[in-house]
Amino acid sequence: MSFQNPVFIPGPTNIPESLRKACDMPTIDHRSPLFGTILHPARKAVQAILKSTSAEVFIFPSTGTGGWETAITNTLSEGDTVLVARNGMFSHRWIDMCERHGLELIIVDVAWGQGIPADRFEEILTGDTAHRIKAVLATHNETATGVVSDIGAIRHAMDAAGHPAMLMVDGVSSIASMDFRFDAWGVDVAVTGSQKGFMLPPGLAIVGFSEKAMDATKTAGLHRTFFDVHDMMKGYANSAYPYTPAVGLMNGLNEACRMLMDEGLETVFARHHRIAEGVRRAVWAWGLELCAESPDVYSDTISAVRTPNGFNATDIVTHAASTYGVAFGVGLGDVAGKVFRIGHLGSLTEVMTLSGIATAEMCMVDLGLDIKLGSGVAAAQEYYRYGSEIEQKVAAQ
Numbered sequence: 505m506s507f508q509n510p511v512f513i514p515g516p517t518n519i520p521e522s523l524r525k526a527c528d529m530p531t532i533d534h535r536s537p538l539f540g541t542i543l544h545p546a547r548k549a550v551q552a553i554l555k556s557t558s559a560e561v562f563i564f565p566s567t568g569t570g571g572w573e574t575a576i577t578n579t580l581s582e583g584d585t586v587l588v589a590r591n592g593m594f595s596h597r598w599i600d601m602c603e604r605h606g607l608e609l610i611i612v613d614v615a616w617g618q619g620i621p622a623d624r625f626e627e628i629l630t631g632d633t634a635h636r637i638k639a640v641l642a643t644h645n646e647t648a649t650g651v652v653s654d655i656g657a658i659r660h661a662m663d664a665a666g667h668p669a670m671l672m673v674d675g676v677s678s679i680a681s682m683d684f685r686f687d688a689w690g691v692d693v694a695v696t697g698s699q700k701g702f703m704l705p706p707g708l709a710i711v712g713f714s715e716k717a718m719d720a721t722k723t724a725g726l727h728r729t730f731f732d733v734h735d736m737m738k739g740y741a742n743s744a745y746p747y748t749p750a751v752g753l754m755n756g757l758n759e760a761c762r763m764l765m766d767e768g769l770e771t772v773f774a775r776h777h778r779i780a781e782g783v784r785r786a787v788w789a790w791g792l793e794l795c796a797e798s799p800d801v802y803s804d805t806i807s808a809v810r811t812p813n814g815f816n817a818t819d820i821v822t823h824a825a826s827t828y829g830v831a832f833g834v835g836l837g838d839v840a841g842k843v844f845r846i847g848h849l850g851s852l853t854e855v856m857t858l859s860g861i862a863t864a865e866m867c868m869v870d871l872g873l874d875i876k877l878g879s880g881v882a883a884a885q886e887y888y889r890y891g892s893e894i895e896q897k898v899a900a901q
């Protein structure tokens with residue numbers, strides 16, 4: 505395995521040198537005031553990345569999955585009903601966690617490759633006149649299929665139904681890479697981790713709670729200890745934690761937020777869109793299809809690429825790792841063996857992305873697929889090259 509090559513898995517993502525350095529800290533006393541100079545700015549910076557002015561931000565030594573558990577155990581009670589769509593492996597896993605916690609689920613199953621059906625949610629919520637549904641769970645970006653869902657439309661559906669449920673969003677593979685609007689979308693709980701858009705090593709669950717979600721914590725009956733947000737709030741008031749915080753990662757988080765803000769959030773989103781569009785053009789130049797069924801659900805952080813019937817897509821991933829020292833993502837769950845995934849989020853440039861496209865191409869040709877070397881690279885180059893922008897500007901005049 506080469507450590508020179510970038511990774512093209514949808515998390516953990518490539519870590520910029522400056523963030524590796526920021527995480528590499530001497531030990532400090534996490535009960536000293538010095539820790540507060542890392543903790544408070546990190547919470548504030550995450551709030552800005554969430555596009556919120558009021559979200560309570562919690563940072564746990566954990567991962568995105570711990571963020572899910574934080575979301576549900578602090579706000580819900582056994583037997584509470586939640587509404588959720590299953591359209592890929594990550595939404596499926598969140599559902600599984602809810603079941604294990606004794607929640608009642610209304611599951612809307614949709615094809616893997618489609619987004620969350622807001623209209624179907626509106627029907628169900630409108631029918632729930634007794635307001636049994638306490639929370640609507642949405643996976644903003646299904647990392648298994650490369651499908652983004654319209655969270656604003658889900659908020660709209662909830663409002664149209666006049667339903668008071670909380671809106672909980674898994675933004676693990678979208679936040680800090682694609683537009684995410686905590687306040688504008690009326691999100692009550694947002695969940696992410698350190699190792700995707702934030703470009704850090706894994707190890708932090710990053711969670712935002714609205715005022716409504718904080719209110720729900722007062723009556724929530726599910727058990728929680730490690731993920732108790734009240735214990736965390738008490739700690740924060742004293743610039744401390746109820747246990748040992750991951751200080752180096754939190755220092756890295758500050759630096760990551762600074763990088764994102766220096767680049768400009770909208771510029772970060774535009775970069776991800778541009779990189780993603782080049783990858784999509786490569787896929788089509790190969791004569792292949794995305795798992796995502798329509799342009800409105802194309803993800804700007806991950807592309808799941810369908811391979812021809814009878815071909816095991818996982819072979820591409822295995823071959824890329826063993827032969828070229830490059831990591832792609834395998835298909836998960838229902839699409840295992842049918843897709844391979846190109847992660848294109850975090851610290852990535854067009855030029856780095858071209859190397860991933862070129863590698864995927866070599867692998868597919870090595871494995872006997874009828875693909876012309878250079879075809880995908882050329883399609884992406886045509887889209888990425890500086891000249892194409894100039895030509896577009898000239899054409900627009």
Ligand SMILES: *Cc1c(COP(=O)(O)O)cnc(C)c1O
Nearest residue numbers: 567568569594645647676677697
């Ligand atoms: C990666 C991911 C998760 C799981 O996060 P972990 O940090 O691995 O626990 C959850 N949801 C989505 C959408 C993801 O991409």
